Amino acid sequence: MGRLAIIGGSGFKAIRGIEGAVAGASTTPYGPPSAPVSRALLGEHEVLFLPRHGVGHTIPPHRINYRANLWALREAGASHIVGLGAVGGITPAFGPCVLAVPDQLIDYTYGRVQTYHDNDDGEVVHIDFSAPYCASLREDLRRAAESSGVEIVAHAVYGATQGPRLETAAEVRRLERDGCDLVGMTGMPEAALARELGLCYASLAFVVNWAAGKVEGEIQMSEIAANVALCTGRIEQILTALTPSGA
Ligand code: HPA
DSSP, rough: OOOOEEEOTTTOOSSSEEEEEEEEESBBTTBOSSSEEEEEEEETTEEEEEEEEEEEOOOGGGGGOOHHHHHHHHTTEEEEEEEEEEEESSSSOOOTOEEEEEEEEEEESSSOOOOSSOOSSOOOOOOSSOOOSSSHHHHHHHHHHHTTTTTOOOOOOOOOOOOOOOOHHHHHHHHHHHSSSSSSSSSTTTHHHHHHHEEEEEEEEEEEETTTTTTSSSSOOOHHHHHHHHHHHHHHHHHHHHOTTTT
16 A cells, blocks of 8 residues: 655645654665655654755755656655645636645646656657546545635646746746646646656645736745745645545
8 A cells, every 4th residue: 555745845845743754765766856755744644755845945946856756755655646836826716825736737847857768778658648637636635625624726727837937927928828727837747757657646736926927016035935834734734634545
């Protein structure tokens, strides 16, 4: 039987109840993960935890070793993974502090290693990615939110951008025309690599700002930091109530 792992994004260098015990190797065939996988106690159940940006939040989105992270989690026994992600809100339902479980994504990243299947062994591997997130884990997240009394939007399209800069207003208008509700920088290739490894992966996105051009003026980093802090309690409530079917 597998286990639940949490990949922490901005605002989640650690989760409450962390035991600090290292649960995985410090390197992989793809190099070192952002941090060693550790164990945390969430409510009554133990989960695996990996801070995506490193223990001291030092690794920007385009420099994350996504392959090493997913590999290290699988090696530590993860079967189900919730990727937490701070995002900008594009469409009207996704204002600051809204939580969402995306069901679709569009990948605008570039120059990131997107696959485990890029060696010279002559094997060409394609994966189905029609539904990029694990349906059962999305439903488990929705029910966990419901049972803990936390509002969550159960469908959204996530646009993954390269960063580390935020978007221009015109880029956000294009994302909106494409059908994106949310914009973040770390959702890909994380979701695709999880699928390649056969892991059940879902994203729990939390809106920390209106995307560029959606309100007057510049996006303030202090506003983002304040909204991250506002969201964390509700995210912890959901994760504490989460017991993935099959994990
Ligand atoms: N754009 C991209 N990534 C983000 C944003 C944004 O506006 N906010 C938080 N992560």
